Amino acid sequence: MTLSRKIPALLALGALLLGAGCGAGERTPVAAEIDEPSYREGQQLKNQGRNNEALAAFLRVIEKRGEQASAESHLEAGLIYLNNIRDPLEAAHQFRKYLELQPNSKQADLVRGQLENAKRQYALMLHGPNPLEAVQPDLQEQIDRLTRENTELKAQLAAAQANAASAFVRLPRVAAEADPAGGSAATPAAMPPIVTTNDAAVAAAPPPPPAPGGSSAFFASPARPATAGTSAKPAGGPPAGRTHVVQQGEGLFGIAKKYYGAGSMARVQAIYEANRDVMKNENDLRPGMELKIP
Numbered sequence: 673m674t675l676s677r678k679i680p681a682l683l684a685l686g687a688l689l690l691g692a693g694c695g696a697g698e699r700t701p702v703a704a705e706i707d708e709p710s711y712r713e714g715q716q717l718k719n720q721g722r723n724n725e726a727l728a729a730f731l732r733v734i735e736k737r738g739e740q741a742s743a744e745s746h747l748e749a750g751l752i753y754l755n756n757i758r759d760p761l762e763a764a765h766q767f768r769k770y771l772e773l774q775p776n777s778k779q780a781d782l783v784r785g786q787l788e789n790a791k792r793q794y795a796l797m798l799h800g801p802n803p804l805e806a807v808q809p810d811l812q813e814q815i816d817r818l819t820r821e822n823t824e825l826k827a828q829l830a831a832a833q834a835n836a837a838s839a840f841v842r843l844p845r846v847a848a849e850a851d852p853a854g855g856s857a858a859t860p861a862a863m864p865p866i867v868t869t870n871d872a873a874v875a876a877a878p879p880p881p882p883a884p885g886g887s888s889a890f891f892a893s894p895a896r897p898a899t900a901g902t903s904a905k906p907a908g909g910p911p912a913g914r915t916h917v918v919q920q921g922e923g924l925f926g927i928a929k930k931y932y933g934a935g936s937m938a939r940v941q942a943i944y945e946a947n948r949d950v951m952k953n954e955n956d957l958r959p960g961m962e963l964k965i966p
Contacts (some may be wrong), residue, residue: 760793
């Protein structure tokens with residue numbers, strides 16, 4: 673082949689190679705994703721609070737580079753969809769694409785957390801909020817209050833059972849009296865036990881009817897000796913000006929019982945009314961709080 677014939681063939685081959693190189697350059701992105709003009713524009717718009725325009729810029733990057741080469745734009749679009757557009761379904765799609773492309777990146781764990789957040793938001797949109805979440809903050813406080821009241825009621829029940837067991841008073845037998853006719857009167861049978869809760873009930877009981885044979889026998893409960901260190905309670909209720917420092921685990925029932933002898937609702941309400949300046953409700957008790965005892 674002569675030289676004149678080789679030159680056109682070489683020129684054609686060079687043009688073919690040049691065209692193939694240009695076509696490959698158009699299909700393969702050369703610049704890094706974060707250097708794309710649309711990506712930089714999206715960051716600026718996002719910083720200015722123009723989230724819809726920023727989202728459009730990031731989507732242009734994805735469209736230009738393709739989904740397999742736009743991990744950072746997928747992440748930015750997902751955050752805008754989740755936090756600003758309120759579209760958790762589309763946000764979840766964008767987060768999945770990022771994790772598919774960058775499963776081991778430094779942000780992968782954070783993106784997985786955002787994906788779970790998007791799933792929860794989507795579930796709330798479908799089914800509504802969980803009613804238990806509204807009462808959850810008060811649930812533990814109610815459990816603690818009920819536990820304290822249960823413990824106090826058990827203690828009161830045990831004390832009442834002990835008092836009932838010791839409240840039986842048995843009257844003494846009366847000796848046989850001489851009969852005026854020379855005999856002796858039959859000894860009356862022992863009286864059944866009388867149940868009483870205090871000495872005043874026994875003292876106020878009426879005397880029994882006359883015994884057979886015309887004589888009368890008076891039955892009375894033997895007087896109990898005074899106990900050392902005890903004295904009659906003064907009339908007029910508890911003294912004024914008392915205060916109580918709340919201890920750990922105490923409730924108003926226990927405090928009322930300590931000062932009044934019983935933890936009734938009336939006593940609990942009285943203590944609460946006297947301390948409404950420091951208590952929000954009847955369960956608002958904190959260790960170290962000083963309460964006025966009316």
